[in-house]
Ligand SMILES: [Ca+2]
């Protein structure tokens with residue numbers, strides 16, 4: 001039985017490749033593939049971003065080697081960044097619930 005963390009890593013890889021293989025290079029996300037992935041897999045996150053240029057901005061921020069595509073390494077930095085933000089919210093949430101008791 002894989003652990004929760006192993007399952008999370010596997011999902012990360014599977015999701016990346018599901019979207020990356022839609023067009024062009026199957027190992028990288030084009031702008032359209034990244035947009036699809038974010039709309040389907042990160043819908044709640046996108047909803048909280050009012051700025052419609054978000055995908056373009058994220059694409060530019062992620063594309064550290066400047067080839068106009070997002071590879072797995074670059075994609076993982078997005079997930080790590082979001083996870084850090086989520087963990088902060090989780091801590092605040094825990095503090096609030098603890099304060100209520
Ligand atoms: Ca691709």
Ligand SMILES: [Ca+2]
Pocket residue numbers: 062063064065066067068069070071074
């Ligand atoms: Ca790149």
